[in-house]
Amino acid sequence: MMTGFPTLLYKEVLRFWKVGFQTVAAPVLTALLYLLIFGHVMDQRVRIYDSVSYTAFLVPGLVMMSVLQNAFANASSSLIQSKMTGNLVFVLLPPISYLEFFAAYVLAAVTRGVVVGAGVLVVTWPFVELAVRDPLWIMLFALAGSAILGTLGMIAAILAEKIDQVAAFQNFLIMPLTFLSGVFYSVHSLPAFWQGVSHFNPVFYMIDGFRYGFFGVSDVDPRMSFAVVAACLAAVSAMALALLKSGYKLRN
Amino acid sequence: MAAIQIKQVFKRFGSLQALAGIDLDIEEGEFFGLLGPNGAGKTTLISVLAGLARSDSGTARIMGHDVVADYRNARRALGMVPQELVFDPFFTVRETLRIQSGYFGLRANDAWIDEVMASLDLTAKADVNMRALSGGMKRRVLVAQALVHKPPVIVLDEPTAGVDVELRQGLWQFIQRLNRDGHTIVLTTHYLEEAESMCARIAMLKQGRIVALDSTANLLRHLHSLQLRVRVRGEWPAALEATASGGDARVVKLRDYDEVESVLATLRAGGCHIEEMELEQPDLEDVFLEIMKRQ
Numbered sequence: 001m002m003t004g005f006p007t008l009l010y011k012e013v014l015r016f017w018k019v020g021f022q023t024v025a026a027p028v029l030t031a032l033l034y035l036l037i038f039g040h041v042m043d044q045r046v047r048i049y050d051s052v053s054y055t056a057f058l059v060p061g062l063v064m065m066s067v068l069q070n071a072f073a074n075a076s077s078s079l080i081q082s083k084m085t086g087n088l089v090f091v092l093l094p095p096i097s098y099l100e101f102f103a104a105y106v107l108a109a110v111t112r113g114v115v116v117g118a119g120v121l122v123v124t125w126p127f128v129e130l131a132v133r134d135p136l137w138i139m140l141f142a143l144a145g146s147a148i149l150g151t152l153g154m155i156a157a158i159l160a161e162k163i164d165q166v167a168a169f170q171n172f173l174i175m176p177l178t179f180l181s182g183v184f185y186s187v188h189s190l191p192a193f194w195q196g197v198s199h200f201n202p203v204f205y206m207i208d209g210f211r212y213g214f215f216g217v218s219d220v221d222p223r224m225s226f227a228v229v230a231a232c233l234a235a236v237s238a239m240a241l242a243l244l245k246s247g248y249k250l251r252n
Numbered sequence: 253m254a255a256i257q258i259k260q261v262f263k264r265f266g267s268l269q270a271l272a273g274i275d276l277d278i279e280e281g282e283f284f285g286l287l288g289p290n291g292a293g294k295t296t297l298i299s300v301l302a303g304l305a306r307s308d309s310g311t312a313r314i315m316g317h318d319v320v321a322d323y324r325n326a327r328r329a330l331g332m333v334p335q336e337l338v339f340d341p342f343f344t345v346r347e348t349l350r351i352q353s354g355y356f357g358l359r360a361n362d363a364w365i366d367e368v369m370a371s372l373d374l375t376a377k378a379d380v381n382m383r384a385l386s387g388g389m390k391r392r393v394l395v396a397q398a399l400v401h402k403p404p405v406i407v408l409d410e411p412t413a414g415v416d417v418e419l420r421q422g423l424w425q426f427i428q429r430l431n432r433d434g435h436t437i438v439l440t441t442h443y444l445e446e447a448e449s450m451c452a453r454i455a456m457l458k459q460g461r462i463v464a465l466d467s468t469a470n471l472l473r474h475l476h477s478l479q480l481r482v483r484v485r486g487e488w489p490a491a492l493e494a495t496a497s498g499g500d501a502r503v504v505k506l507r508d509y510d511e512v513e514s515v516l517a518t519l520r521a522g523g524c525h526i527e528e529m530e531l532e533q534p535d536l537e538d539v540f541l542e543i544m545k546r547q
Contacts, residue, residue: 007354015342086338092304094355095324252305
């Protein structure tokens with residue numbers, strides 16, 4: 001029986017929407033700046049998958065990177081701020097189960113990720129000729145990827161005792177994983193060793209599969225990528241649920 | 253049925269035994285006080301009741317519902333006002349109360365929210381952001397948040413800490429009204445005069461144990477700290493045990509009121525002329541200090 005879930009989800013969405021300038025508009029502008037700078041410098045020099053211009057290649061990568069980073073930021077910042085200021089007590093006192101808690105925070109993270117991703121797509125669309133070959137893959141990778149990063153954000157905030165510990169998690173793990181995942185390049189352009197290393201980065205599969213939805217070509221078969229992404233989602237969800245069920249660093 | 257039933261609750265934080273076997277029943281409709289020095293375990297006990305902390309062993313029930321096995325019904329039956337002045341800076345007062353109500357599954361609760369706001373003089377601040385409220389107003393919102401789901405049991409953890417006199421009076425009147433309406437109230441406070449005047453029954457905690465549990469009247473009665481402060485002209489009779497107390501006054505400890513007569517008789521027999529006399533009754537602070545010293 002669910003009681004508090006819809007309200008907790010609504011509260012989490014309302015929370016980022018109220019500061020939309022910072023949580024939606026700012027990351028959209030950042031992605032647009034990446035496109036303008038990298039697109040301008042690289043477009044005439046690099047072509048990827050033969051027929052795809054560099055700028056067109058870059059856009060899905062930037063969209064997915066924004067989706068993932070904002071999903072992480074939403075869950076982690078909301079939860080750590082509530083922990084630090086003490087207002088998490090208002091969520092812990094009502095009859096909200098750990099499953100409802102998990103679902104609300106992750107879905108809110110997915111919502112912010114998708115809203116920012118859609119914003120990036122809208123503002124970059126005029127600069128590129130972008131076909132949508134397979135919208136189902138686009139949706140699947142966007143939803144699963146943002147759910148993984150949202151869950152990781154929740155785990156980071158549960159484990160952290162200070163806001164700068166969450167920032168360290170974001171700067172030293174999430175940022176390198178997203179930047180080194182093929183957002184700005186195809187991994188086929190890397191030396192063999194680094195190509196191999198890239199295949200251990202789960203974010204690579206998220207971006208590669210997401211990109212497949214636009215171009216119909218990718219570095220890895222999208223079914224294989226989705227299997228990796230689904231396995232990652234199951235693993236991080238199991239970890240987050242175990243933490244929430246035990247009440248670790250929340251109910252003590 | 254007991255509103256709150258706690259059996260053999262233990263809780264340890266590292267090397268600190270925060271709760272060491274608490275047994276406590278609080279009946280429906282009681283106005284109950286939980287007193288103790290800092291670190292005695294009051295907030296930990298309340299946290300176990302509210303599900304904010306998990307006991308290592310033992311059981312706690314609210315209105316018959318186990319706080320772990322039947323946590324949904326237990327939490328529905330409990331409204332808690334936390335000690336810290338916490339708030340969510342993203343929302344207005346009305347949004348805060350609607351959200352809190354929604355957490356309990358009550359999504360069309362505006363009539364009751366308006367009533368609670370009116371009772372706590374919050375109506376004029378309904379659309380003001382929480383950040384813009386004074387400390388006293390934030391405290392009122394905390395009380396309102398604890399009441400949005402109409403819980404039969406209300407726990408207030410130091411509700412008047414740092415609150416000005418006017419607000420404190422208003423808050424107590426409101427809480428007394430809730431108690432008259434049938435709510436069970438559990439209060440922790442450092443203001444012992446408040447506990448004395450409001451609580452019908454009191455438990456005193458020390459180092460995670462209940463060291464006194466009785467009606468407030470019995471606690472006051474059982475402490476032999478009735479004392480007679482006297483200033484006399486003439487030689488103080490050697491037979492009468494007394495301690496000096498400021499200037500030339502002396503204090504005689506009495507077991508009960510009947511003893512006043514024999515003290516006066518001894519003074520008269522010793523040729524003393526009484527210039528000033530005052531009978532001092534023990535208050536809860538004396539009882540508290542005495543019990544804490546004894547244990």
